[in-house]
Amino acid sequence: MSLDQLIHNCKINDTKAQSELYKLFSSKLFSVCLKYSRNYAEAEDNLQDAFITIFKKIGQYKNKGSFEGWLKRVTINTALQCYRTQGVFDIVNEDLIKDEAIIVEDEDDISIDYLLQIIQELPDRYRLVFNLYVMDGYSHRDIAEMLKITTGTSKSNLARARHTLKDKITEYKMELNSQSL
16 A cells, blocks of 8 residues: 555544554654653653544645654654643743854764763753754754744753763763773
8 A cells, every 4th residue: 555545544544554554654753752752661652642643633734745754743742742831941041052062072982872872861851952953953943832942942951961961971981981991
């Protein structure tokens, strides 16, 4: 069955088509959920909630643009829903923000698993903004709209996430160097 036919069948609540769509996209969307969740169990819950929302709103998809992109946006919005009402974001003066890039030298010393782990360990407000901006390419304006915060808060949380990650990477490298001596 083609993707267009699968989408059409999901729009008319065909449970076989919904099951097929789930099988086709669940692993990709689960990785999105992991980025925006505190842990594995929360990511599983967010994935289920995302698919419920996808099946409710699939009629809004008008076959314009990437269907996978639409699925990803719905999934991200679903995962972010709980954070919007929790007040996890710091409101700051935008003038105090210093944008700092993270430069990882000697990438061989740092595994992808470690990088993903330290990103996952960031406080919610930092992790969400970092993933939206760095990993998924959203602008600060888009992030502000999605999270119901100011662009200054988005920029501040990104700067703090980068600073925290930089400190953890530096600490990790120092630990590696001391073990090799």
